[in-house]
Amino acid sequence: MQPPTAPAGLDRRTLYEEILIVLSLSLLASAAYAIISLLSAPLKGGYVASANQTNVLARQLVAIAFSLAPVWLVVHLLRRSGEGVGAIGLTWDQPARDIKRGLAFFAVVGLGGLAFYFGAVALGVNRFVVPVPPLGHWWTVPILVLNAAQAALLEEVIVLGYLITRLRQLAWSPWVIIAASALLRASYHLYQGWGGFAGNLLMGALFAFLFLRWRRAWPFVVCHFLLDAVAAGGWLVLHGRVPGT
Numbered sequence: 001m002q003p004p005t006a007p008a009g010l011d012r013r014t015l016y017e018e019i020l021i022v023l024s025l026s027l028l029a030s031a032a033y034a035i036i037s038l039l040s041a042p043l044k045g046g047y048v049a050s051a052n053q054t055n056v057l058a059r060q061l062v063a064i065a066f067s068l069a070p071v072w073l074v075v076h077l078l079r080r081s082g083e084g085v086g087a088i089g090l091t092w093d094q095p096a097r098d099i100k101r102g103l104a105f106f107a108v109v110g111l112g113g114l115a116f117y118f119g120a121v122a123l124g125v126n127r128f129v130v131p132v133p134p135l136g137h138w139w140t141v142p143i144l145v146l147n148a149a150q151a152a153l154l155e156e157v158i159v160l161g162y163l164i165t166r167l168r169q170l171a172w173s174p175w176v177i178i179a180a181s182a183l184l185r186a187s188y189h190l191y192q193g194w195g196g197f198a199g200n201l202l203m204g205a206l207f208a209f210l211f212l213r214w215r216r217a218w219p220f221v222v223c224h225f226l227l228d229a230v231a232a233g234g235w236l237v238l239h240g241r242v243p244g245t
Helices: 012-024 027-040 057-067 069-080 095-122 140-169 174-187 194-214 218-238
Strands: 047-049 128-130
Touching (some): 012 027, 057 140, 194 218
């Protein structure tokens, strides 16, 4: 497939600078903090929260809103350059097909990811992950759902749609693009441990490969939302009944 042409006025240096800025304001920063977390405490028997643990609803909502700023930045940059969100597969023109694909991915990735997670915890190479906001509030479940939507949009728009599109415009080879996207996704999950890294590396490679083929971001947003929402909902149901919950 012929690589897309970069927008007029955006030379290679400008594209690299733009990528670095967008990633530094979002998932590259998360990767740096994840590495620090990995090195700061033991993995075996440890716990780590993937959800905001503040008990103040206003803080939860503000954190969700501002964490989506990089997504709006990407949308702004695409519109300003004349490309539009269709350039990264975000046009909502095939909803039924996108949702069906997202559901299919969820069924496959969800089962595999669950087995991978419990296996990694049993081997002592992953921490127990708490994927829910504080319990005991009327807003616990609504915030849980908003967190899942926020993570799905942020990660799939940035690490999949935006990054892959820009790297294609820079004429990177498809396999190098897949590796770069998957490695970034895996790196910001290192706070969970090596299981989280390896699992997301595999999932990221699959997502990147399929995105290059289909050029649609919404199936992966749907899948990611379901993965996070169901994982958090399952944790609530199993809390106190299964070790690590």
